[in-house]
Structures are given as structure tokens and as C-alpha cells.
Amino acid sequence: MDAMTLLHERRSMGKLAGPAPSAEQLDAIYRAALRAPDHKEMTPYRFIEISGEGLDRLGELFARSDYQANPHIDDGSLDAARKKPRRAPMIIAVIARITPDLPKVPPVEQIISAGCAAHAMLYAAFAQGLGAMWRTGTYAHDRTVWRGLGLGEQEELIGYLYLGQPGGRYPDAPARNPADFVERWS
Numbered sequence: 760m761d762a763m764t765l766l767h768e769r770r771s772m773g774k775l776a777g778p779a780p781s782a783e784q785l786d787a788i789y790r791a792a793l794r795a796p797d798h799k800e801m802t803p804y805r806f807i808e809i810s811g812e813g814l815d816r817l818g819e820l821f822a823r824s825d826y827q828a829n830p831h832i833d834d835g836s837l838d839a840a841r842k843k844p845r846r847a848p849m850i851i852a853v854i855a856r857i858t859p860d861l862p863k864v865p866p867v868e869q870i871i872s873a874g875c876a877a878h879a880m881l882y883a884a885f886a887q888g889l890g891a892m893w894r895t896g897t898y899a900h901d902r903t904v905w906r907g908l909g910l911g912e913q914e915e916l917i918g919y920l921y922l923g924q925p926g927g928r929y930p931d932a933p934a935r936n937p938a939d940f941v942e943r944w945s
């Protein structure tokens with residue numbers, strides 16, 4: 760796939776089947792992440808690669824998060840939370856590592872850089888025929904989950920990349936016209 764086709768046609772895939780990406784495919788995905796734009800070369804990100812029983816451990820964190828938000832939650836809903844990570848054979852949690860008090864590279868720039876890394880990973884997955892979907896929701900912003908994943912004081916989880924083999928048809932892309940988004944000064 761040539762670069763422009765990839766840029767114009769990448770899609771997310773929520774329905775994901777096994778097997779998980781191979782070691783070679785993952786290496787290509789991480790290499791793409793490490794080429795994200797990065798002010799002052801801070802590489803302000805790290806990744807947790809979760810598969811197999813690790814997905815169940817993550818599911819326990821999701822259930823704990825729901826329980827803490829609502830101690831009256833019913834068992835069925837807790838079970839549904841536990842199963843959520845099993846929607847894919849692999850999840851990569853993308854974490855921004857923020858260095859505070861840098862006047863030239865404020866935290867927002869470091870978070871954007873981590874977001875660019877995540878975005879590059881989606882492209883690298885799609886280019887290799889894998890399916891991928893960036894998900895957040897409450898579990899991405901909950902301190903219980905962050906602690907369970909071992910995030911440090913200056914770290915923020917910016918998303919879970921669900922990865923696997925595409926398990927369905929890609930939906931048609933929404934029709935968007937660049938002219939609707941561009942103002943020209945010339």
C-alpha cells in the first residue's frame with residue numbers, strides 16, 4: 760500500500776479476531792510510533808502490551824473501576840466490564856510520560872506527541888492488514904485503572920489500541936470535503 764492510499768483510506772475496526780499481531784508486525788508498529796513528531800526529542804510515551812491472561816487482569820481493573828463508581832452495580836454489569844478487553848486478542852495501552860515545568864514543551868505538547876505515536880500505530884497496523892481501534896471511555900481516565908496499570912505520578916493513559924485481525928467489513932468512510940475545513944490566507 761502506498762503512503763497516500765494509506766493516509767486517505769485507513770479505517771478503524773472494532774470487530775477483531777485472533778491471532779494477535781506477530782512479533783514482527785508489533786516491531787513495525789512500535790517503530791512507526793517512535794517516528795511521531797516530538798518537540799525537543801522527549802519521546803514522551805510508553806506502551807503496555809496486553810494479551811492472553813493480561814487481558815483478564817485488565818478486565819479486573821475495569822470491573823473494579825465500575826464498582827468504585829457504583830458499589831450497587833449488579834454482577835452482570837461487572838462481568839460485562841471484565842470481558843471488555845477480550846474484544847481483541849491484544850490491547851496496547853498508550854501512556855503519555857509528562858515532564859512538567861518545561862516552558863518550551865508544555866504538557867499539552869507532550870500529550871499530543873503521545874497521541875501522534877498512537878495514531879502512527881493505527882496506520883502501521885492497517886498497512887499490515889491488521890485491524891485496530893483506539894478506545895478510551897471511563898476506563899482510560901480512571902485513577903484506579905491507572906494505578907493498577909502502574910502509571911506514575913506524571914503519566915497519563917491516552918488510550919487503548921485494540922488490535923487483531925479484521926473481523927468484519929470496513930464501513931464506508933464518511934464523505935468529507937477538505938474545502939469545508941480550510942480557510943486560505945494568501
Ligand SMILES: Cc1cc2nc3c(=O)[nH]c(=O)nc-3n(C[C@H](O)[C@H](O)[C@H](O)COP(=O)(O)O)c2cc1C
Nearest residue numbers: 769770771772773891892893894895896897917918
Ligand atoms: C482519543 C480517541 C478516543 C476514542 N475512543 C473511542 C471509544 O472509546 N469508543 C469508540 O467506539 N470509539 C472511540 N474512538 C473513535 C474510534 O477510534 C474511530 O476513530 C472511529 O470509530 C472512526 O473510525 P475511523 O477511525 O475509521 O474513521 C476514539 C478516537 C480517539 C481519537
